[in-house]
Amino acid sequence: MKKLLWLLIGIIIGTGIYTGSQAFASTSYKLVSVKYDSSKTPGYTLKHNGPLYYAKNPKRSAVIWNSTHSKVKHNLKNYPNTTWSRDAVAIFKHNGKKSVYYHISQVVADDKPVKAFGYVWHGYLKQGHNPNFQNIGTVDILNFYNNHEYQRYVKLSPSQVLTRKIMALFPNSTVSLDLAKAGLGLNSATYDISNIISPYDKLPTLNDFLNLHSYNLSINQRYTQIKQLLNANGYGAKRRQQKFIIGIYLSNKYLPVSDELNGQTIVIGTSK
Known part of the structure; x- marks a missing residue:
């Protein structure tokens, strides 16, 4: 009888403790x-x-x-x-x-x-944008906060093999996020290129190739054609040694034209 009594008391006490802890844990937000x-x-x-x-x-x-x-x-x-x-x-x-x-x-x-x-x-x-660019593919250009983020992306992202190959042709030049936005035709409120001599070189034949004729080409095929068009526009090996500011937005894969904006761009400017 005593054992049964103590068992009932234990159940009651245990239930009380459990109920109380549950009430505390479920306190709502x-x-x-x-x-x-x-x-x-x-x-x-x-x-x-x-x-x-x-x-x-x-x-x-x-x-x-x-x-x-x-x-x-x-x-x-x-x-x-x-x-x-x-x-x-x-x-x-x-x-x-x-x-x-x-x-x-x-x-x-x-x-x-x-x-x-x-x-x-x-x-x-x-x-800010996630800095693990070595594990991140193509990023929309509007998703970058500043030039430092964009330059890290170009340097580290596996989607930027073609971009790195092009920039290797310009060993003394730097990448500009703002100039890339201008080259894509984005609203001027999204960029500031006041540090660049106007007008910058829009390279129309090169950008026509990128946006109209490069959709079915490999990285190496696009690289070869881009290099040829740079040479044809006066940017041969010797001139490419100069210091330029490059507005470049590419990916290993073709980026289509959208909303009347270029999907890809390479434009060249000079610092003031």
Whole structure:
């Protein structure tokens, strides 16, 4: 009888402890406010609307939550080479304390669907493009914050073999993100080429080849043709030893013309 009594007491006490711990663990997060970076629905855009981020510590567990902070959707550590676009800034309240969260969506290439998105504590992120370019393929030129990022991309990305071969023809020249944007025909609000003597050389025959006639050629075939066109436009081996600023945006694969903008470009400028 005593054993049964103590067993019942143990069950009651154990149940109480379990219930209490569960109640504590399930303390809810409340979404206090959310401010969107654009009018588009978060998580479903193909090109970024807001600022870009990457995991500050890619080996650390950093949970991406659903909109009620009740279900784990993803973890930053599983996306070490991903760049994230911020769609919104949210405030969650938990145990009387408020925390800032970002709604982020993975930046995808080639119009692939966005599969990873959700809310993550802002302290897990660092602003800029993911710097692991040695593990990253072709990147949309609009996804670079500055010239340093772009030059690292050209130097390290496996998608930039052709670009590196072309730049090797200009051993004393530098790559310019802003001039590349100008060469592609982007809105002038996206670049600043005030440091370059105007007008820069737009090399129309070379850019016509890149955008209209190079879609079915290999890297080596495109390289050979580009070199020939450079020579034909007055940029032979001797002149290429000079210091130029090169606006170049290429990939190992053909990048198509889109929205009346060049998909690829090589233009040449001189520093003021």
